[in-house]
Amino acid sequence: MEVVICRSYAELSQAAARIVAELLNHKPNAVLGFATGSSPVGLYQELIRMHQEDGLDFSKVMTFNLDEYIGLPPDHPQSYRRFMNENLFDHINVPKQNTHVPSGTSANHVAFCQWYEQRIRDAGGIDLQVLGIGSDGHIAFNEPGSSLGSRTRRVTLTEQTIDDNARFFKKKSDVPRHAISMGVGTVLEARKLLMVVNGKNKAPALAAAVEGPITSMITASALQLHPDAIVFTDTDAAAQLKMRDYYNWIQKQARKAD
Numbered sequence: 081m082e083v084v085i086c087r088s089y090a091e092l093s094q095a096a097a098r099i100v101a102e103l104l105n106h107k108p109n110a111v112l113g114f115a116t117g118s119s120p121v122g123l124y125q126e127l128i129r130m131h132q133e134d135g136l137d138f139s140k141v142m143t144f145n146l147d148e149y150i151g152l153p154p155d156h157p158q159s160y161r162r163f164m165n166e167n168l169f170d171h172i173n174v175p176k177q178n179t180h181v182p183s184g185t186s187a188n189h190v191a192f193c194q195w196y197e198q199r200i201r202d203a204g205g206i207d208l209q210v211l212g213i214g215s216d217g218h219i220a221f222n223e224p225g226s227s228l229g230s231r232t233r234r235v236t237l238t239e240q241t242i243d244d245n246a247r248f249f250k251k252k253s254d255v256p257r258h259a260i261s262m263g264v265g266t267v268l269e270a271r272k273l274l275m276v277v278n279g280k281n282k283a284p285a286l287a288a289a290v291e292g293p294i295t296s297m298i299t300a301s302a303l304q305l306h307p308d309a310i311v312f313t314d315t316d317a318a319a320q321l322k323m324r325d326y327y328n329w330i331q332k333q334a335r336k337a338d
């Protein structure tokens with residue numbers, strides 16, 4: 081796993097956006113996996129800027145989001161579909177019919193999850209999956225204990241995740257208790273994983289994911305199994321990484337080689 085420690089959130093967002101842009105420049109019809117939450121907002125703003133100022137083209141792109149709250153219709157202010165429209169899709173030229181966010185209101189969640197997995201396969205698989213990390217070490221909504229082989233399914237959120245996400249809702253009791261989430265196994269099948277992490281509240285989870293044992297208790301630790309995973313972190317979130325100096329050394333050598 082490559083760990084890139086950036087001086088600021090702006091810097092990590094720009095560096096992460098460059099990876100997405102490089103992929104689109106050589107594969108305009110790439111399949112992109114997106115995450116919601118605070119972490120990738122800067123990355124999305126940078127992609128919007130690249131589209132508007134540099135002409136970065138999303139017209140042939142297909143997208144799949146990691147998760148959606150159960151019970152929230154697409155136009156609900158806190159639904160992840162609405163988040164993606166407002167924070168990215170409405171500002172770039174991706175055809176809306178090419179964008180996929182799991183449905184939180186399907187009558188048959190099991191059938192929907194099978195359809196979602198099939199849809200990803202039919203698209204040829206995800207080329208690049210954007211990820212954040214929960215303070216409990218989750219990726220997507222794969223809470224501690226989720227199988228590292230799990231697939232898209234209905235999950236129950238932990239109290240910690242409900243507390244963390246209550247900031248987006250009027251009151252904590254409004255936060256849904258369940259979600260549809262891609263599984264860890266689904267995420268691992270993406271050809272490239274790009275995680276963005278910032279803030280000191282993420283430092284313990286990031287250290288456990290990057291330098292701890294691979295365990296279903298920290299589902300982000302599954303990134304250690306992936307042949308092409310890159311993590312962009314700010315210095316606050318990197319604070320508990322024991323190998324910090326080494327990661328910086330690697331980046332310094334890479335810059336010298338350029």
Ligand code: F6R
Pocket residue numbers: 114115116117118119120146147211212213214215218219220221
């Ligand atoms: C969101 C998702 C979650 C978040 C994680 C971090 O689609 O899958 O795993 O990435 O909960 O959320 P933020 O970025 O809000 O701290």
